[in-house]
Amino acid sequence: RKEVEQDPGPFNVPEGATVAFNCTYSNSASQSFFWYRQDCRKEPKLLMSVYSSGNEDGRFTAQLNRASQYISLLIRDSKLSDSATYLCAVPTGGFKTIFGAGTRLFVKA
Amino acid sequence: DVKVTQSSRYLVKRTGEKVFLECVQDMDHENMFWYRQDPGLGLRLIYFSYDVKMKEKGDIPEGYSVSREKKERFSLILESASTNQTSMYLCASGTRTGTDTQYFGPGTRLTVL
Numbered sequence: 001r002k003e004v005e006q007d008p009g010p011f012n013v014p015e016g017a018t019v020a021f022n023c024t025y026s027n028s029a030s031q032s033f034f035w036y037r038q039d040c041r042k043e044p045k046l047l048m049s050v051y052s053s054g055n056e057d058g059r060f061t062a063q064l065n066r067a068s069q070y071i072s073l074l075i076r077d078s079k080l081s082d083s084a085t086y087l088c089a090v091p092t093g094g095f096k097t098i099f100g101a102g103t104r105l106f107v108k109a
Numbered sequence: 110d111v112k113v114t115q116s117s118r119y120l121v122k123r124t125g126e127k128v129f130l131e132c133v134q135d136m137d138h139e140n141m142f143w144y145r146q147d148p149g150l151g152l153r154l155i156y157f158s159y160d161v162k163m164k165e166k167g168d169i170p171e172g173y174s175v176s177r178e179k180k181e182r183f184s185l186i187l188e189s190a191s192t193n194q195t196s197m198y199l200c201a202s203g204t205r206t207g208t209d210t211q212y213f214g215p216g217t218r219l220t221v222l
Contacts (some may be wrong), residue, residue, distance in 0.1 A: 094166070
C-alpha cells in the first residue's frame with residue numbers, strides 16, 4: 001500500500017457543481033495534512049492545511065477522518081479557474097513530506 | 110511574499126554531461142528539498158537538507174548529489190546525466206518543524222538527450 005494515495009481522476013464537472021476528492025494515508029501517527037493545488041506546468045501551491053477535524057476557506061472544505069485514515073477536499077460551486085491538479089501531502093513527523101500523485105480536475109463551462 | 114527561485118525553467122543536456130540545478134530561497138528556511146515529478150508518479154524526494162552542509166537521502170537519490178554551502182542555496186547535481194533523468198525538478202523550502210507547508214520554486218524541466 002502506498003503511503004499516500006489519491007484517485008488520479010480526471011474528474012470532469014460542470015461549472016457550479018460540487019466535487020470531492022479523497023486521499024488515504026497509511027501512517028496513523030500523522031498529525032498534519034495539506035492540500036496543494038498545481039496548475040499545468042506550474043509549481044504546487046498550498047491550498048489548505050488540516051490539523052484537526054477540518055478546515056474551511058470559502059468554497060473549499062477539507063475534512064479529516066482519523067479512524068479511516070483519509071482526508072477529503074470538497075469544492076462547492078466549481079469555477080473554470082478551479083481546473084488543476086490537487087495534491088494531498090502528509091508530513092512523516094521527521095523532515096519529510098509524502099505527496100500523493102494528485103487528482104486532476106476539469107471544470108467545464 | 111515568499112520566494113523560491115530556480116536557475117533555469119528549461120534545460121536540455123546530453124547523456125553523460127554534468128548538470129547543476131540551483132535553488133535559492135529568501136525566507137530564511139532551515140529545510141530545503143529537491144523533488145522530481147513524473148506523470149503518474151507524483152512528487153518523489155531526491156534529497157533534502159535541514160541545515161547548512163547537512164544533507165539526507167530521500168527516496169530516489171541514485172545518480173544525484175547535492176550541496177548546501179549557504180542557508181539560502183541548495184544545489185542538485187547530476188554527475189553524469191542519463192535519459193531516465195529527464196523530468197521536472199522542483200525545489201522547495203520549509204521551516205524546521207517539518208510539519209509546516211513547503212514552498213516550491215517554479216521548476217526546471219530537464220531533457221536529457
